[in-house]
Amino acid sequence: MKANPALRFALADLVAAVGGSISGNEKAEISGFAPIERVSPTEAAFVEQPKFLAAAREAKAAVLIVRPRDAAQMEGHQAQALWLHDNPYLAFARASQEIERKRHPRLLQGIHPTAVVSPDAIIHPSANVGAGAVIEGGARIGAGCDIGALSYVGADVTIGDDTQLEARATVHHGCVIGARCILHSGCVIGADGFGLAPDRGAWIKIPQIGRVVMGDDVEIGCNTTIDRGALDDTIIGKGVKLDNLIQIGHNCEIGDHTAVAGCAGIAGSVKIGKHCMIAGAAMIGGHIEICDNVFISGATSVFKSITEPGRYSSTAPLLPHREWEKNTVIQRNLADLRARLRALEKQVGTLADPS
Amino acid sequence: MKANPALRFALADLVAAVGGSISGNEKAEISGFAPIERVSPTEAAFVEQPKFLAAAREAKAAVLIVRPRDAAQMEGHQAQALWLHDNPYLAFARASQEIERKRHPRLLQGIHPTAVVSPDAIIHPSANVGAGAVIEGGARIGAGCDIGALSYVGADVTIGDDTQLEARATVHHGCVIGARCILHSGCVIGADGFGLAPDRGAWIKIPQIGRVVMGDDVEIGCNTTIDRGALDDTIIGKGVKLDNLIQIGHNCEIGDHTAVAGCAGIAGSVKIGKHCMIAGAAMIGGHIEICDNVFISGATSVFKSITEPGRYSSTAPLLPHREWEKNTVIQRNLADLRARLRALEKQVGTLADPS
Amino acid sequence: MKANPALRFALADLVAAVGGSISGNEKAEISGFAPIERVSPTEAAFVEQPKFLAAAREAKAAVLIVRPRDAAQMEGHQAQALWLHDNPYLAFARASQEIERKRHPRLLQGIHPTAVVSPDAIIHPSANVGAGAVIEGGARIGAGCDIGALSYVGADVTIGDDTQLEARATVHHGCVIGARCILHSGCVIGADGFGLAPDRGAWIKIPQIGRVVMGDDVEIGCNTTIDRGALDDTIIGKGVKLDNLIQIGHNCEIGDHTAVAGCAGIAGSVKIGKHCMIAGAAMIGGHIEICDNVFISGATSVFKSITEPGRYSSTAPLLPHREWEKNTVIQRNLADLRARLRALEKQVGTLADPS
Structure with a gap:
C-alpha cells in the first residue's frame, strides 16, 4: 500500500494523457508533485498565478507547468523542462490523478470474509467490500466499486460503477448513487428528513418515504448528511461536490456541478441551480430557489430566493471586541x-x- | 423489505384510527400518499394551505384530506372521497405512519450472529441487534428495540422500549435513553463534554462523569452529538426533536417538545425551555437560559438569556456582493x-x- | 466497569499529587466531586469564583477547595477540611483525573477476537483493540493505546503511546497521531481535502497526498473532521483541543495549545497561532493567518488575517423578530x-x- 518513492513518471506520457506541450528535455521524468517553495530536482510544480513566476524561475524542479504566455518570463529557469499548458492547475490535477492511479493500482480483493453481505444483494465480481461492512438485501453494487470497511449499505440501494465508499460511509435503503462517486467516511445518505406535524404541543413524525437520488461523479465529504425526501426524492445532480459536515435537508435539488464547502447547511425543499458555489458555513433557509451560477460567500445566510446570477454576501464586519x-x-x-x-x-x- | 406497491389501505380504517370523517365513497382505498401536484388515482394527498385548493379540485386523486371548512370549495373535485379533518397535515402524518407500519411490519430477527454482545448485557427477547453492533456489559435494551448494524452501546446504558438505533449510532457508557426514541446514523450520545482547566498555557482535561439522560419519544438526527455532563447530567426532555449535525454541549437541559433544526449549536450549560423552536444553524452561547415558547430564527446567534416568549433574530441582510x-x-x-x-x-x- | 461508589480517596494523597495544603482534618476522605449546590457530606467541591464563597460556607461537604486568600471568608464552614490551592478549578481537574484513574483502572484486554488487524500492522502488546475495529497494514499502535470498538485505522498510520480512539473513530492512511491523544467517536482524521480544479464547468479532483500530523496531548471531538493536506501536511500542534463537529480544511496549521469550540469551521490553508481560543460556530475563511493569543468570539466570521493578539467579534445583535x-x-x-x-x-x- 505504501507509495513507492522510486517510481518515475515520464513527462511525455503525462503530456500525452493531459494535453499541452514540452519545452526542454522531452525525456524528463518526475517522481511526483510538490509546492513551488519546496519542489525537489525529481519533482514537478505548477505555476498558476503570475506572482509565483519569479520563485519558479529559481526553483530546482524537474518540471514546471506554466502557461504558454508566461514561458518568456521563465527564461533562465533551472528545470529540465517546462510543460506548457493553458491551465496549469488543471494539468497538475489530471497529471496527479494519473500518477496516483499508477502508484496505487486498484487491487481486486473481493468481499472481505468479515463483511456481512445479504444473499439477496448483488455485488459485481469486480467490486471490493471491506472488513466489517454490512450490505442489506436487494442492494446492487456496480463494477469496480470499493465499499469501505465498516460501511453500511441499506436494502435496495443501487450503487453505480467505480463508486467508492470510504470507511464508515452509510447509504440508507432505496437510495440511488451514481457512477464514479466518492462517499467519504461518516457521511450518511438517505436518513429520514426532519418532517414533523405539530399536534397539541407535541410533534408527530411524518414517515419519510422518498429517496436520495445522486448523479454520476459526485463527491460527498466526511460526516456530511443528505436526508431522503418526504414523499418525493432528494436530488443531487451529476458532478456535485460537497465538502465535510454539510447538511442537505429533505427534498432538496442540487443542480449539476454545484460545489458546496464545509459546514454549509441547506434546509429542506431548497432548489439550487447548476454551477453554483456555496462557500463554507453558508446557510440556506427552507423552500428557497437559487438560480444557476450563483456564488454565496462564506458564512452568509440566505432566506429568500435568488433569481440573478452573481455573488451574494451577508456577514457582519469583524472588529476588535x-x-x-x-x-x-x-x-x-x-x-x-x-x-x-x-x-x-x-x-x-x-x-x-x-x- | 421492499414496499409492496399492490397493498391497498381502506380509507375507513385510516379515518377510524386517525379521526375525522368521510365525504364520498366510504369504501375508497389508497395505495399511499403523494404531493398534490403528482398524485395518482390510487393515492391520497392533503391540502394544508387554502392556496392549494384549486389544484386539489383538479387532482385525479383517490382521496383528498381537506379541512371541513374548505369542503365547500372542493365542489366538482375528482377524488373518490374527501377526508374531512381539522388538521390535514396531522391526519396525513398519522395515516402515513399507519401505512408504513403495515407496509414494513417489524420482524423479530433477534441478535445477529456477527453482533458482539457482552454476556453481562440484558437484551429483551423481543429486541433486534443488527450485524456488527457492539453492546457492552451492563447495558439494558428494552422490549421491541432495534439496534442498528454497526451501532455501539456502551457499558451500563439503559435503552427504553421500542427505541430504534439506526446503523452506526453510538451511545456511551451510563447514558439513559427513553422509550420510542429514534437515534439516527452517526449520532454520538454521551461523549465527553469540552471541559478544560487552563494551566500555564496548557489545557488540563476535566473528567466528564455526568451522563446524558433522554426522555421518551425523542428523535436525534444523523451525526448529531450530545455530550455527557461534567458532574451533573445533560438532560433531553421528552418529545424533543433534534435534526442532523447539531451539537449539544455538556450539562444542557432541553425542555420537553422543543425542536432544533440542522446545524444548530448549543454550548455548555444552556437551559432551553419547553416547546421552543430553534431554527437551522442557530447558535446559543454557553450558560444561557431561554424560556418556554421561544422561536430562534435560522442562523441567529444568542449570547444572552431570553425571558420573554416570542421570535428572535439576528442575521445580517443578504446583499449582492x-x-x-x-x-x-x-x-x-x-x-x-x-x-x-x-x-x-x-x-x-x-x-x-x-x- | 461500573463506578464503585464505596471507594474513598484520601485528601492527603490528592494534595500530595496535585499540590496545595490542607486546613482542617488531614485524614479527610472523599468519594468524589459534586457541584457546590448539591455536594454531599462524603464529597468535595471547588470554589472558583468568590461569589460562590457564601454558598460554600453553608455547604455540607467533606472537602472544599478554595484559594488561600479566600480562606478567611470561609470561617464557620461545615466541611471536614479546606484544600487551599491557588487554582481551585485546576486542582479539581487534576484530582478528578486521579480519582477516575483509580475508579476505572485500565485493563489490558489485548485484541478483541472480532477486530480485523492486518498481519502487517504492529500493535504494542500493551495496547487494546476493541470489538469490530479494523486496522490496516503498516499501522503502528503504541504502548498503552486503546483503539475503540468499530474504529478504523488506515494503512501506515502511526499512533503514539497511550492514545485513545473512542468507538467509531477513523484515522486514514499515513497520518501520524501523537501520544496521549483522545480521538472521540465519529471523528475522521485524514480524509481527502476539498481540492478541485475547474474544467469547462466541471470539477476535476486533485489527489490529496499530504497527511495529517498531530502532536501529543491533542483531543479531537466527536464527528470532527480534519482533512489531509493536498501536497503538504495538515498540522495539529501539541496540546490542541478541538470540540465536536469542527471542520479543519486541508493544509491548516493549528498552533500548540489552541482550543476550538464546537461547530467551528476552519477552511483550507489557514494558519492559527499558539494559545488561541476559537469559540463555538466561529468560521475562518481560507488562506488566513491568525497570530498567537487571539480569541475569536462565538459565531464570528473571519475573512482576513489577524496580526494583533486580542479578542475579535463580528456577530449581529439579537432582536425580537x-x-x-x-x-x-x-x-x-x-x-x-x-x-x-x-x-x-x-x-x-x-x-x-x-x-
Whole structure:
C-alpha cells in the first residue's frame, strides 16, 4: 500500500494523457508533485498565478507547468523542462490523478470474509467490500466499486460503477448513487428528513418515504448528511461536490456541478441551480430557489430566493471586541439614528425655508 | 423489505384510527400518499394551505384530506372521497405512519450472529441487534428495540422500549435513553463534554462523569452529538426533536417538545425551555437560559438569556456582493456616522436658537 | 466497569499529587466531586469564583477547595477540611483525573477476537483493540493505546503511546497521531481535502497526498473532521483541543495549545497561532493567518488575517423578530442614510456660512 518513492513518471506520457506541450528535455521524468517553495530536482510544480513566476524561475524542479504566455518570463529557469499548458492547475490535477492511479493500482480483493453481505444483494465480481461492512438485501453494487470497511449499505440501494465508499460511509435503503462517486467516511445518505406535524404541543413524525437520488461523479465529504425526501426524492445532480459536515435537508435539488464547502447547511425543499458555489458555513433557509451560477460567500445566510446570477454576501464586519461592543449598540438602535436624521432634515428644511 | 406497491389501505380504517370523517365513497382505498401536484388515482394527498385548493379540485386523486371548512370549495373535485379533518397535515402524518407500519411490519430477527454482545448485557427477547453492533456489559435494551448494524452501546446504558438505533449510532457508557426514541446514523450520545482547566498555557482535561439522560419519544438526527455532563447530567426532555449535525454541549437541559433544526449549536450549560423552536444553524452561547415558547430564527446567534416568549433574530441582510462591500464599510464605521449626526444636531440647534 | 461508589480517596494523597495544603482534618476522605449546590457530606467541591464563597460556607461537604486568600471568608464552614490551592478549578481537574484513574483502572484486554488487524500492522502488546475495529497494514499502535470498538485505522498510520480512539473513530492512511491523544467517536482524521480544479464547468479532483500530523496531548471531538493536506501536511500542534463537529480544511496549521469550540469551521490553508481560543460556530475563511493569543468570539466570521493578539467579534445583535425586520431594512440601506447625512451636512454648512 505504501507509495513507492522510486517510481518515475515520464513527462511525455503525462503530456500525452493531459494535453499541452514540452519545452526542454522531452525525456524528463518526475517522481511526483510538490509546492513551488519546496519542489525537489525529481519533482514537478505548477505555476498558476503570475506572482509565483519569479520563485519558479529559481526553483530546482524537474518540471514546471506554466502557461504558454508566461514561458518568456521563465527564461533562465533551472528545470529540465517546462510543460506548457493553458491551465496549469488543471494539468497538475489530471497529471496527479494519473500518477496516483499508477502508484496505487486498484487491487481486486473481493468481499472481505468479515463483511456481512445479504444473499439477496448483488455485488459485481469486480467490486471490493471491506472488513466489517454490512450490505442489506436487494442492494446492487456496480463494477469496480470499493465499499469501505465498516460501511453500511441499506436494502435496495443501487450503487453505480467505480463508486467508492470510504470507511464508515452509510447509504440508507432505496437510495440511488451514481457512477464514479466518492462517499467519504461518516457521511450518511438517505436518513429520514426532519418532517414533523405539530399536534397539541407535541410533534408527530411524518414517515419519510422518498429517496436520495445522486448523479454520476459526485463527491460527498466526511460526516456530511443528505436526508431522503418526504414523499418525493432528494436530488443531487451529476458532478456535485460537497465538502465535510454539510447538511442537505429533505427534498432538496442540487443542480449539476454545484460545489458546496464545509459546514454549509441547506434546509429542506431548497432548489439550487447548476454551477453554483456555496462557500463554507453558508446557510440556506427552507423552500428557497437559487438560480444557476450563483456564488454565496462564506458564512452568509440566505432566506429568500435568488433569481440573478452573481455573488451574494451577508456577514457582519469583524472588529476588535471593544469596537464591536460599541458598534453593536448603535446597530441595535439604527431606528433611533434614522429618526434623528429625519427630525434634523425637517428642522433644517424649516431653517432653510422658514415660509 | 421492499414496499409492496399492490397493498391497498381502506380509507375507513385510516379515518377510524386517525379521526375525522368521510365525504364520498366510504369504501375508497389508497395505495399511499403523494404531493398534490403528482398524485395518482390510487393515492391520497392533503391540502394544508387554502392556496392549494384549486389544484386539489383538479387532482385525479383517490382521496383528498381537506379541512371541513374548505369542503365547500372542493365542489366538482375528482377524488373518490374527501377526508374531512381539522388538521390535514396531522391526519396525513398519522395515516402515513399507519401505512408504513403495515407496509414494513417489524420482524423479530433477534441478535445477529456477527453482533458482539457482552454476556453481562440484558437484551429483551423481543429486541433486534443488527450485524456488527457492539453492546457492552451492563447495558439494558428494552422490549421491541432495534439496534442498528454497526451501532455501539456502551457499558451500563439503559435503552427504553421500542427505541430504534439506526446503523452506526453510538451511545456511551451510563447514558439513559427513553422509550420510542429514534437515534439516527452517526449520532454520538454521551461523549465527553469540552471541559478544560487552563494551566500555564496548557489545557488540563476535566473528567466528564455526568451522563446524558433522554426522555421518551425523542428523535436525534444523523451525526448529531450530545455530550455527557461534567458532574451533573445533560438532560433531553421528552418529545424533543433534534435534526442532523447539531451539537449539544455538556450539562444542557432541553425542555420537553422543543425542536432544533440542522446545524444548530448549543454550548455548555444552556437551559432551553419547553416547546421552543430553534431554527437551522442557530447558535446559543454557553450558560444561557431561554424560556418556554421561544422561536430562534435560522442562523441567529444568542449570547444572552431570553425571558420573554416570542421570535428572535439576528442575521445580517443578504446583499449582492458589491453592495455588501460598500455597506460593510459604513457598518464598520457606525460610530462615525453617529458622531456626525450628533455634531449636526448641535450645529442645527445653534442655528435654530443662536441665543 | 461500573463506578464503585464505596471507594474513598484520601485528601492527603490528592494534595500530595496535585499540590496545595490542607486546613482542617488531614485524614479527610472523599468519594468524589459534586457541584457546590448539591455536594454531599462524603464529597468535595471547588470554589472558583468568590461569589460562590457564601454558598460554600453553608455547604455540607467533606472537602472544599478554595484559594488561600479566600480562606478567611470561609470561617464557620461545615466541611471536614479546606484544600487551599491557588487554582481551585485546576486542582479539581487534576484530582478528578486521579480519582477516575483509580475508579476505572485500565485493563489490558489485548485484541478483541472480532477486530480485523492486518498481519502487517504492529500493535504494542500493551495496547487494546476493541470489538469490530479494523486496522490496516503498516499501522503502528503504541504502548498503552486503546483503539475503540468499530474504529478504523488506515494503512501506515502511526499512533503514539497511550492514545485513545473512542468507538467509531477513523484515522486514514499515513497520518501520524501523537501520544496521549483522545480521538472521540465519529471523528475522521485524514480524509481527502476539498481540492478541485475547474474544467469547462466541471470539477476535476486533485489527489490529496499530504497527511495529517498531530502532536501529543491533542483531543479531537466527536464527528470532527480534519482533512489531509493536498501536497503538504495538515498540522495539529501539541496540546490542541478541538470540540465536536469542527471542520479543519486541508493544509491548516493549528498552533500548540489552541482550543476550538464546537461547530467551528476552519477552511483550507489557514494558519492559527499558539494559545488561541476559537469559540463555538466561529468560521475562518481560507488562506488566513491568525497570530498567537487571539480569541475569536462565538459565531464570528473571519475573512482576513489577524496580526494583533486580542479578542475579535463580528456577530449581529439579537432582536425580537419585528424589531429585527425594521432594523434590517435600515441596515440594508445604510448607504442611503449616509448620503442623507452628507446632504444635510452640506445644507447646514451653507446655512451656517451662506457666503
